[in-house]
Amino acid sequence: MSNTEYFSETHNQAREMARRFVARHILPHIDDWEEQGEFPRELYHQAGEAGLLGIGYPEKFGGSGEGDLFLKIAVSEELLRSTSGGLVAGLGSLDIALPPIVQWARPEVRDRVVPDVLAGRKIAALAVTEPDGGSDVARLKTRAVRDGDHYRVSGSKTFITSGIRADYYTVAVRTGDEGHGGISLLLIEKGTPGFSVGRKLNKMGWWASDTAELFFDDCRVPAENLIGQENAGFIAIMANFLRERLMLSVMAYMTAELALEASLEYTRSRKAFGRTVAGFQVTRHKLVDMATDVDLAREYTYRCAALMQARKNPIRQVAMAKNFATEACERVTREAVQLHGGMGYMRESVVERLYRDARILAIGGGTTEIMKELIAKQMGL
C-alpha cells in the first residue's frame, strides 16, 4: 500500500465481493423494495452469511476482526451502489446498536446477542431520540427505575431505524439525575411486557428502511441488560456517534457520487438545441462543481477515517466531514435532478431517489447545527 492509497488488496477483494452481492441480491429488486417500503428479512441472513454484517467486530462473535475501518468503508461504498440509502441504513442499523453491547454489556448478554445479529438472524436498533427532542440527548426523559433485579422503564422513542423489525434495542434511558450524568444504556428485547412498537412512519426518503416509534409502559427489563455502568451511558452514546457520523459522511459522498455518475451519463446522451446537454459550457462547469464536491467530501472523510484508524479522537474533523459531505450531497443531488430535466422528477430515474435520500443525512446522527456546536466547542469558542 503506497501512502497515497488507503485501500489494500484485501479491501479491494472485499469491495469486489460486496459489488457482486449487490448485483446478485439487491439491484434486481431494489425499485420494488423502495416502493414497498421494506426489503425482505432474508437479506440480513444473506448479508450475514457473506460476512458483510460482521465487519469490524471481533472474530469470536463471527466478525471479521476489529480495527480495519477502511474495510468497512470499502464495503459500505459498494453497498451504497444499491442506490438505496434506506436499505443501507436498515441493513446497517446494527452498526449503531451493537458497539456499546460489544464493548460494555455483560458477557452472558453480549454472547447471546452479538453472534445472532452479525449472522443476520436477529436485527438490532439504537433508540436515543425521543418525541420531545433528539439533539439535546442530555435531556432525554425515558425513565428506568431499579426494582429488585429489574428496571421499570417508562417513556417513548421515535424515528428509530429498523424500529419495526428489530429484535434487540439499545435504548438510552434516564436512571439518575437531570443532565448527561444520569443516562444509561439498556438492552430491551422485542416481546418484553410493557414494550410496544408503534406504526411504521412514512418518510421523505430512506423508503426501504422501517422507521418506528417505541413505547415503554412500565416495561420490566432484567437488570443484567444494563450496558456498562449505571449513569455512564452518555459517554458510550457519544463514542458511538463518532463512527456513525463518519459512516454518514461516506453515505453522503457516495449518494453524491451516484448522482454525478447518472448525470454524466444522461447529459452526454440527452440532446437539446441540436447538441448534447453536456455540450453546453454551463453544464460542463456544473458537472465539474459536482465532481469537486464529491472528491473533496470523499478525501476529507478518508482523512478522518485515517485519524480514527490511528486511534485519534477526531471529533472536530468528523463533525466537519459530516457537515461538508452532507451539504455537498444536497448540492450535487439537486443539480443532478436539474440536469435530468423533467426526467429527474420521475421515480424511474435514480437521481429522484438520491435527492430525497440526501436530506436525512444532515439531520440524523446529529444535525448540522449540533455539529457546528461541537466544532465551536473544540475550537474553544
Added chain:
Amino acid sequence: MKVLVAVKRVIDYNVKVRVKPDNTGVDLANVKMAMNPFCEIAVEEAVRLKEKGVATEIVVVSIGPKAAQEQIRTALALGADRGIHIETDEEVQSLQAAKLLKAVVDKEEPKLVILGKQSIDTDNNQTGQMLAALAGMPQGTFASEVVVDGDKVNVTREVDGGLVTVQLNLPAVVTTDLRLNEPRYASLPNIMKAKKKPLDTQSPADLGVDLTPRLTTLKVEAPQTRKAGIKVGSVEELVDKLKNEAKVI
C-alpha cells in the same frame, strides 16, 4: 484427486476499453483489472468438485505481473488451497502460457486441469488445447457439464447445434464455457483466511520456458462505430430500402 486451475488477470469485463493512440494495443493505464470470467467458472467448478468430495486439493496458477497475485488470492478466497504465481512482466502468448502450464503439470501431476475456454482480453481460445497437446492429455473443451466418474471424466460440450458428451481418461484438460456454473462470490471470512494460504512464486526461467513471442501484433484498431439507424414510415418504404439501398433482398 488434485485439480489444477489456471486463472488470468484481464481487464474487468465492465470496462469499456480504449485503443492506444499509436495502435499498439489497448490502454491499460488506471484500468480496473479482474479475473477472467471463464477462469472464475473454472475455479467454481473445482470448488464444487471439492465440496462433492471428488477433489481433495485445488491448486491455482496464474502467469503475469506481480499484481496477478490478486487474482490468485481471489481464487484462494473462493476455495482453492494454494497458489502458484509465475511472475513475469513480459507479454505471454498462448503457446508460452501452455508451455509454462505444462511445466507446472509435470511438477504437480494433477488429475484434472481446468481452464477457461478463452480469456476476454485476446479471445484466443487456444491455451487449453495447446496444453493438452503438449502434455499428451485428452481434452474436453467448452464444457457445460463436468462429471468425474472413477478414473474418467464425462464432459458435456456446447457445440453448434447442440451438446456433445465426451468421456476422457484422467488426467485430462477441461475448458469451461459460460453455462457450466454460476460462480459464487467469496465471503468476507474466506477473503481473510485466503491471506494465510500458501502462495509460491516462480519465474518462467525456473520452469525452463522461453517467453520470446512467436506472433507479432501489427496493429490494434477499435471496431468501427455503428452508424445511426433511420426510421421508416411504412412497410413499402422498408422493402424498397432493403431492395434498392441495402441490396439485401
